[in-house]
Amino acid sequence: MEVLFHNVRELVELANSENKLISEIMIEQEIMITGRSREEIIAQMDRNLTVMEEAVEKGLNGVRSTSGLTGGDAVLLQNYMKQGNTLSGELMLDAVSKAVATNEVNAAMGTICATPTAGSAGVVPGTLFAVKNKLNPTREQMIRYLFNAGAFGFVVANNASISGAAGGCQAEVGSAAGMAAAAIVEMAGGTPEQSAQAFAITLKNMLGLVCDPVAGLVEVPCVKRNAMGASNSLVAADMALAGVTSRIPCDEVIDAMYKIGQTMPTSLKETAQGGLAATPTGKWLEAKIFGGAVLNSGN
């Protein structure tokens, strides 16, 4: 299959040589690969954006999962923000609360858009709808945010992994946070190179993160990992926009993530056998939810 870019280096070089945004390169590659029209592709991303908006709104109104493990934290955060005494700042907590909102909706079997997976679906929209209030983007720029994030996710998915079962949480929330950081940079007017730097800085700080869901549910600690993924990406985006660079090139960080994932023990890769899932409380919650045995449903 012919593609325009195989790694982040090629993506940035192409954007620079053609004087285009990274989001534009992603759109052009999608046209090339699928043979669909630009209008069709933009319209599909527009619909995905609407799904993200609706999920955030639903989560901010308060939801609860069937297991009772998660739900309501997005509301707590929004109420806290209204008191006006936040320490980490309004935009930061807005992003965190909207990331949490999305993942609470996901845990409650609501409708979400996987970015890149369902378990990590909060980071990209959470940051987008928070940064939106600061940068006042057009609808088109918001759609471009998703194409930029998609370009970096495309590289990770093909050169490393976006699966918790294959690479741990670093592959899911780590990738999502890097994607968000790169997209924030483009929306804020940064260069393609700065997007790559933001991705690298973010993922470097999520390397080694394991996937250890309590009771095997996409709830604990997934929802709060999305919160931290969102905050990580905002800080990294600011660092990259300030001119801070990663000593290790972006593609090498992605490769390191892949290799760490390969050597990570199976008990820490979405099997609910290690980490937080294996703590006394984790085990107790599992027994409480499933009664110690998996039930059959019939007719």
Next chain:
Amino acid sequence: MKFKSVFDIIGPVMIGPSSSHTAGAARIGRVARDLFGKQPTWAKIYLYGSFAETYKGHGTDVAIIGGLLDYDTFDERIKTAFEDAEKAGLSYEFIPETANTEHPNTARIVIGDGEQEMSMVGISIGGGKTEITELNGFPLRLSGNLAAILVVHEDRSGCIANVANCLAKYDINIGHMEVSRKEKGNMALMIIEVDQNVDENILEEITKLPNITQVTRIAD
């Protein structure tokens, strides 16, 4: 490259909580219904590996039933699929298995109605992407790089030529093809991977050819 489209990354739109255990499960159920060609009246679903361990919490069970009712990954009705199945006259049973399978997220779906029965094995490989590995005891080896059509037919001479001729008529190039049968003169299966998109009317034309039982398209 396993991931080809930006919508493999920013997508799919789906009912939570897991792209592999919920969205992938719904897709496996829906392909089974597509291959069966109609709404089944009963279903036995055998779950293996991580599917067997965590299906309750992930809604893997309602998602598969939703798929059998032709619901897409984003269809809100997945949540009420059990009730909907009852109303639609579909009875079902989930059987968690302990046997080891090659892939951790594997489901064997056996469905039928008064007249026909079908068995299919599907795996969920991550991010909502799925693969079908077996149909009615025939191993399916789809590369996943091309669109494919599956043709169930009687094992009679001329069947393969007729189908190939029909595709040729519409300038559709065959990239890879496999033919298998259970025993001589019995049911057989063609798996045809094609370079171009196969329109619905071409599928209908193939269905009308002699000794063809069923034709299904699997998107890449």
